[in-house]
Amino acid sequence: MPQAAIDQAHDLPFLAGGGDMAGRIRLHNWSATPLGPIETWPEALKAAVRIILRTPIPIVMLWGPSGVMIYNDGYTEFAADRHPGQLGANVREGWAEVADFNDNVMNICLGGETLSYRDQELTLIRNGAAQQVWMNLDYSPVLDEQGHPVGVMAIVVETTARVLADRRIAAEHERLQRLFEQAPSFMAMLRGENHIFEMVNPGYMKLVGNRDVVGKTVAEALPEVATQGFIDMLDTAFRTGEAVTGQALPVLLQRSEDQAPEQRYVDLVYQPIRNDENVVTQIFVQGSDVTERVLGERQQQLLMSELDHRVRNTLATVCAIATRTLRGATSLEEAEASLNARILALSRAQDILTRRSSDGAELGSVIAASVRSHSDDHQRFRINGPAIKLNSGAALAFSLALNELSTNATKYGALSVDSGLVHITWTVEQRDNKRFLLITWEETGGPVVSPPTRRGFGSTLIEEAVATETGGTTRLEYRPAGVLFTLDAPLEDIEEH
Template sequence: MRNDKTDRNDTFEFLGHKGAAADIIREFDWSTTPLGRVETWPQSLRTATALLLHSPVPIVMLWGEDGVMIYNDAYSVFAGHRHPALFGSKVREGWSEISDFNDNVMNTCLAGETLAYRDQELTLHRNGYPEQVWMDLDYSPVPGEDGRPAGVVAIVVETTERVLAQRRIMEESQRLQNLFSQAPTFMAMVSGADHRFELVNPEYRKLIGGRDVIGLPIAVALPEVAEQGYAALLDQVFKTGEPLKRMSDRVLLKRNEYGALEERFADFVYQPIRDNNGKVTNIFIQGSDVTERVRAENHQKLLINELNHRVKNTLASIQSIVSQTLRGVQTKEEASDAINSRILALSRAHNVLTEQNWDGSDLRMMVDSSMEAFRYPGRQAISIDGPRLRVGPHAALSIALALHELATNAVKYGALSNSTGTVTVEWTVSSENRFTLKWTERGGPKVRQTDRKGFGSRLILRVLPKELQGTAEMDFGEDGLGFKLETSMEAVVDSSASVGL
């Protein structure tokens, strides 16, 4: 007689495999399941069990209507902490959290059909907590003794790590794409020896006037850029593999529909990109449109030069004021007062011009500034009238100094020396484009002409008309002093002449 151990070995001889799963099958009490004792298993179930045990990939078999589970060692790793309790359990109960999914599998495959899923997302409780996983799943029916489906075999390959890795790559790629798109600098990628555009960001598209250049070589996409030597620079980088950097480079671009070339300035770098063999395959273009910065720097240089010019002119004016004043005074005190007042008048005129960036001044503003020091609170002794007119800095300074001398004289000897006199400053522009400035005093002491010609007289009768290429005359009338300057509008608005006395 054969003993029980020998009988048991004979019973499971069909497994033909040694391993943890095979040992569990040998020790498991299958009589407690719908499959019954192993001795009663049909040959189809035995054969299918032996086949899955030999497979290195995770396989689980779901036998019968209940889907009783038999699986191999690889599947036991996938099952986690649910192994070995899943052995002999009904699949809808063993994986209760996805019972609906498995119910569809059983119904479909027992009807003779197959199912396949790629990167199927499921939430499983393999280790005592809900876990999101992804799997490639292939389900096929297993025929029974009568040829009809008696069970389902499932090949289960977990792809969670690959899916998450792909997602990380996609997220990183999207992040880089967002950085590329939202970068404040212009960026582009060209490939091949003909420098064909693969990528451009919005700032680069803005730089080139919104042109669609993707897929085009630079010679076709931006012919004006290629003709200016930038294609040759790309050739150099592609050939040598050495990056190239340029600062404040001038480039002419067609940025509108009319095709007119527009001057721009850019800081940029051409960075070669190599493949695994060290060969240059692409060039990354990155830079900034610094046109406004370059123009500001050029404007600053121009302003510095202009400032130097104006400082020299101002110093020359002050030197002339001091020299001319000293010729006509008798005492140091008189000289000091006269020089101070005239330099202050020049300073006020400078302030007005500085506020206007030295490109000219509103004439009324300049006249108001010149007469401000001679107004009396509560008395309207000075009236100003004339059309709105912008004059050049040269004319503005000359007129301001002349008005200061006239007002100073009026305070000392004329209409502003008493409580009843008035002064009118007015200007007109004729249809022949002639400019006339008049100074009229009324109500002051009787005017008396003298032979003595001081700095003020020389300024308004000789220097002023000479500077403004016009004529000047003074009238010592019964009602008060009058002065008239006539010149061309061209001389008045000219901003290029230098100021001198």
């Protein structure tokens, strides 16, 4: 406060203790305003000034019809660079950019009414620039000794920082809400120790079959999970405040009312949420439906087991073929040719099985692959029969047997002359409530056939190996008109299920 104002404070006791603004008011030339010299002010004005000067809240008084401005220390920060120029100015000139707004305030309050605004948005010129601000504004009439409104007391609290913070928080919340809704994983928020659904995202809705769960407890909304351990996991997370996790957890979910519960597998996290007092109040649920992954891994394990089994069997077969071929061969050249042919036949069968994973091989494909390598002329073969899917063991046995039959036909039988044909047919017959597969290999148009003088490994493969693998009965006849081979086997023993 200027020293002159301190020295004269005893002349104006209503200014005593009023801070910096009391000194400024004391020294201001009020004679140049409608209020006149400060010594002549009415008691109502002095009393109002005494009140606002001793209040820390930003207050400005608008006196008389023109709204002459008198304010306290708290208001100076709001006025910014317009202080101290606003002291003694009328409000229309003091805030020219919002003159219409203040005209309305003056008219209403000088009419005896009050006004109140919360987070009122205005654009003000402060520090040389237009600023968008928000304020809480309360306007009350000031009455003279006769009870007539002669001024307006305005409490001005700027809320710009809070409004902008609230908007940032709202925008962040909206962004998080969009992320919550668009997340590929499933999410939910549960409230309280009873685990009431507050929020769920589309991923969670899809997982539970789009059931209406919000506002219900987990036990009410998803009764089928009550006995599967998930509520116990939630209770643990809520009680201990520690996250509970699980991977590839099996869960039976009633995803449709008209269908049985469906087995799914989920990875999940139950994350406790604490309030300001560090008390767990909510649990955030996040996870992924990994059913396809789990089933894929199981299928892969089955394939690996099947591959291991198939490789072991193939190696055993190769060893047996090699041993028997070498034992029965009359020369190294014969052994080499026979061994190569038989291993190639085995390879063709394996190729068919590999292309079809572990689902077996179609009988027609096995036959076509087996005979293709023995004749470029497909017209030499007459192949006909229904679609039958063989298991891997039967496919390998048929492939080896067909290779031996084709080799013999090429060397000695129907395929050794241009006029010869091979008829391969198969049918399914119903006998005694069981189905049987009947396969016939019949050669025609070739040279006269006579039975071999010795029984070789090829004949053993054709008759015994096929019979053993299929559980059926084989018959190999060396008729003069051509070789005839038949197989009669229970279909259930050779068909892929």
